[in-house]
Amino acid sequence: MRFMIIRKADAATEAETDPAPSVELMDAMAAYNMEMIKAGVFLGGDGLQPSRKGARVKVSREGGKPVVTDGPFTETKELIAGFTMIQAASFEEALDWVKRWPPEDGPVELELRQVYEFDDFQAGEKSEIWNEMEKAFDKLPGRGG
Incomplete structure (x- = not known):
């Protein structure tokens, strides 16, 4: 499970x-990531630049023109600063890795979410485009290819 x-x-x-993170924080995050790499659970991850360098895009179901809002965004608590992708045998194992997050980054709020797999969406016969997409995804780095 991812x-x-x-x-x-x-x-x-x-x-x-853009203050540079402290050497202590960088070293702690590197050690944490290396621990996950050595355990074979680390799939990837990155920090995100501040929302002032981003945009939000709203797309309607009716096919209207997308609405773009440039950052920054004021509700900091609703924003994501980074992510780490891991693979674990269970939610409990994944949660154990989250609990090991370096305290040098604190105080920090983390959220753990399981990623959907293709099989979660399709039961029975799959369409041609779905099969084509699955094969293409399987060739992507970090996805088996």
Whole structure:
């Protein structure tokens, strides 16, 4: 099972200047990631730049023109500052990895979410485009190819 560890944004990650993380934090995150790599659970992850460098896009079902809102966004608690993708045998195992998050990054709010797999959506016969997409996904880096 794949899981995403979501690192919520805060005032530091949304700061108007881009302060470099401390050496202690960088080393702690590197050690944490290496521990997961050695355990064979790490699939990937990255930090995200502040929302002022991003945009939100709303797309309607009716096929109207997408509406773009440039950042920054004011509700910091609703933003994501980064993510880590892991593979674990169970939710409990994944949660154990989240609990090991480096305290040097604190105080921080993390969220753990299981990722849907293709089989979660399709039971029975699959369409041609679905089969084509699954084969294409399987060739992507980190997805078996």
